[in-house]
Amino acid sequence: MSSTPVVVMVVDELLRDVSTGGPVPEGRRLYQALSGLYTVVLIADTPTDDVWLAVNGFDQHQAVVTRLAEDPDDVAIRRIRQVERLRAQGAALEYLVDPDPGVVAAVIRTGVPCLLAVNPPYARPEFHPHFTEEIRPWDQLVAEIDQTKALRAADTRHLDIE
Numbered sequence: 001m002s003s004t005p006v007v008v009m010v011v012d013e014l015l016r017d018v019s020t021g022g023p024v025p026e027g028r029r030l031y032q033a034l035s036g037l038y039t040v041v042l043i044a045d046t047p048t049d050d051v052w053l054a055v056n057g058f059d060q061h062q063a064v065v066t067r068l069a070e071d072p073d074d075v076a077i078r079r080i081r082q083v084e085r086l087r088a089q090g091a092a093l094e095y096l097v098d099p100d101p102g103v104v105a106a107v108i109r110t111g112v113p114c115l116l117a118v119n120p121p122y123a124r125p126e127f128h129p130h131f132t133e134e135i136r137p138w139d140q141l142v143a144e145i146d147q148t149k150a151l152r153a154a155d156t157r158h159l160d161i162e
Helices: 025-035 050-055 075-088 101-108 137-154
Strands: 006-010 039-044 061-066 093-098 114-116
Touching: 006 025, 006 061, 006 075, 025 039, 039 075, 050 061, 061 075, 075 093, 075 101, 093 101, 101 114
Parallel strands: 006 039, 006 093, 039 061, 093 114
Antiparallel strands: none
């Protein structure tokens, strides 16, 4: 790896819109800005064609880290392992740029500075093209209220007031 500080950028949802396969304009501008200051390394969890990268203006990076067969399905753990492999190769890792708040929260706990780049179409999990869960915020609210009532009922401190 280069002695220049390294910025690792995720391809899917940051540089490539996974629903259309096209480039994300904001991601391209961020890539171009960072590639002028840092050695850029990309992480691609899905197959990424070098021609697609070049045609869409992503041609200033040093390497593409791909998902290995032994990498876990959990994206946060996978990202930690990918970053650890880069560090083991001697990368002077300055930042990980990722659009997933859960990934950033996990990676930052390992001591790697992160930039969370959230694009409005991906700002909430249910906006992601691969989102499959049904959102039930009302059920969550009711469960939280029930838990609070149970905790209060079990707390006898308020009964000691005369």
